[in-house]
Amino acid sequence: MPSFSYRYACVRCATPQTWGAIRYRCHVCGQNLRIQRKANANAPSATDIVTAFQESETEGMWRYVALLPVEAHWGSRLRVGGTPLIDCGDDGGVRLRIKDEARNPSGSLKDRATELVLAIAKSVGCKGAVTASTGNAGASLACIAASQAMAATVVVPASTPLAKLAQIRAYGANVCEIGGTYDDAFEIAERMADDTLVCCRNTGVNPFTREGKKTCAYEIAEAMAWRVPDWVIVPTGDGNILSGIAAGFLDLFALGITSGIPRLMAAQADSSDSIARDWTAHDETMALPVSPTAVAPNTVADSLSVSRPRDHFAALHALRATRGTCVVVNDECIAAASRTLAQHFGLWYEPSTAAGYAALQMGVASGCIPSGADVVLLGTGSGLKSPQSFNGVAEPLAVLPDCRAPGDDGRLHRGTCP
Ligand SMILES: Cc1ncc(COP(=O)(O)O)c(C=O)c1O
Ligand SMILES: [Zn+2]
Numbered sequence: 001m002p003s004f005s006y007r008y009a010c011v012r013c014a015t016p017q018t019w020g021a022i023r024y025r026c027h028v029c030g031q032n033l034r035i036q037r038k039a040n041a042n043a044p045s046a047t048d049i050v051t052a053f054q055e056s057e058t059e060g061m062w063r064y065v066a067l068l069p070v071e072a073h074w075g076s077r078l079r080v081g082g083t084p085l086i087d088c089g090d091d092g093g094v095r096l097r098i099k100d101e102a103r104n105p106s107g108s109l110k111d112r113a114t115e116l117v118l119a120i121a122k123s124v125g126c127k128g129a130v131t132a133s134t135g136n137a138g139a140s141l142a143c144i145a146a147s148q149a150m151a152a153t154v155v156v157p158a159s160t161p162l163a164k165l166a167q168i169r170a171y172g173a174n175v176c177e178i179g180g181t182y183d184d185a186f187e188i189a190e191r192m193a194d195d196t197l198v199c200c201r202n203t204g205v206n207p208f209t210r211e212g213k214k215t216c217a218y219e220i221a222e223a224m225a226w227r228v229p230d231w232v233i234v235p236t237g238d239g240n241i242l243s244g245i246a247a248g249f250l251d252l253f254a255l256g257i258t259s260g261i262p263r264l265m266a267a268q269a270d271s272s273d274s275i276a277r278d279w280t281a282h283d284e285t286m287a288l289p290v291s292p293t294a295v296a297p298n299t300v301a302d303s304l305s306v307s308r309p310r311d312h313f314a315a316l317h318a319l320r321a322t323r324g325t326c327v328v329v330n331d332e333c334i335a336a337a338s339r340t341l342a343q344h345f346g347l348w349y350e351p352s353t354a355a356g357y358a359a360l361q362m363g364v365a366s367g368c369i370p371s372g373a374d375v376v377l378l379g380t381g382s383g384l385k386s387p388q389s390f391n392g393v394a395e396p397l398a399v400l401p402d403c404r405a406p407g408d409d410g411r412l413h414r415g416t417c418p
Helices: 046-055 060-067 110-123 136-147 162-170 182-192 207-223 240-254 274-281 312-321 331-345 351-366 387-393
Strands: 004-010 033-039 085-091 094-100 128-132 151-157 174-178 198-200 231-235 263-269 325-329 374-379
Touching: 033 207, 046 060, 060 110, 060 207, 085 207, 085 331, 094 207, 094 351, 110 128, 110 136, 110 198, 110 207, 128 136, 128 182, 136 151, 136 162, 151 162, 151 182, 162 174, 162 387, 174 182, 182 198, 207 240, 231 240, 231 351, 240 263, 240 312, 263 274, 263 312, 263 351, 274 312, 274 325, 325 331, 325 351, 331 351, 351 374
Parallel strands: 094 374, 128 151, 128 198, 151 174, 231 263, 231 374, 263 325
Antiparallel strands: 004 033, 085 094
């Protein structure tokens, strides 16, 4: 008998739904599903689980297969996860560590979700997958699908940064660029997956996206010798990283592996702040809102740019369960934070991560994060993915004076300028 059994349950009404095929939405209320783990009689103890992690010969996120809802390691070719937790020392009075998710195969944390989604998809006989994307989920799907000889289709808005689009195309995915927004792309991708042989990887709607992202929380706790940080800062758009990280820490706590849960700080861009709005409008005594407040995003942080977050309910629930909070930052703060991260720590991330760092600075300044706190910032994606946004945030280049001597032919001559 396996140590754990799994089933789907609605994130909102908790209606259970049977295990087996991939399920996407609650058949009662239409909300996203979560995956529930139930310990069987032969379930290992917390110590046995940790020993299994330590003795695992597998690299990256598959070290945690004992807690993943898939039978066995699926023959991953790329190393997903196993990313470093970089100790940045004291930063403005807090002890800062950055989880460097840019080291994943396609350069973002999304690979954890895709790796698990495709492992499950392959196990139920899917030949390919489709996703909507602001860029990174698509690059991730294209990358991991290529490594498994699976077909990938990515639906992107026309605003997708060129580097991300190039990445998706380089891996050979079928790209559908649409005239509309990410929100439109989301619905189109869902319709395109209307076939049991095509898996829909859409963030949040596919419950395994959240499940894969849990492994990032497992790694953070393991790197800290199963202590948890006081705060984890999570750049937030759809809210799926937020709900995944919360679920990972809640798992470890429920299994008795850790003795606490970190508080989560969701960092949103000020024009893409649906979760922050709904968070502040609903205090502890109120039921969480069923549908998100729609906003009109226009931010340099393209990965956070969503009108109606697709894992909204689970994200708000994650904030409640972790006594978390939301911080909203503007593009100017994101630009300054991007430079500081690169120039103080040698870590160049895309603007979404910089939004997280800006939120941390605001949290420290307001006293929400106390001095001396242990803080982990999720470095969710590489700066190489959105270089165009850096041009907008960097100081203008200093142009050298004309080095040509009179009569020079204007061709490039190597040498020292006078
Ligand atoms: C690099 C990066 N950071 C943060 C996010 C936000 O994650 P979520 O949409 O799950 O809130 C994304 C989503 O695309 C991303 O690609
Ligand atoms: Zn439901």
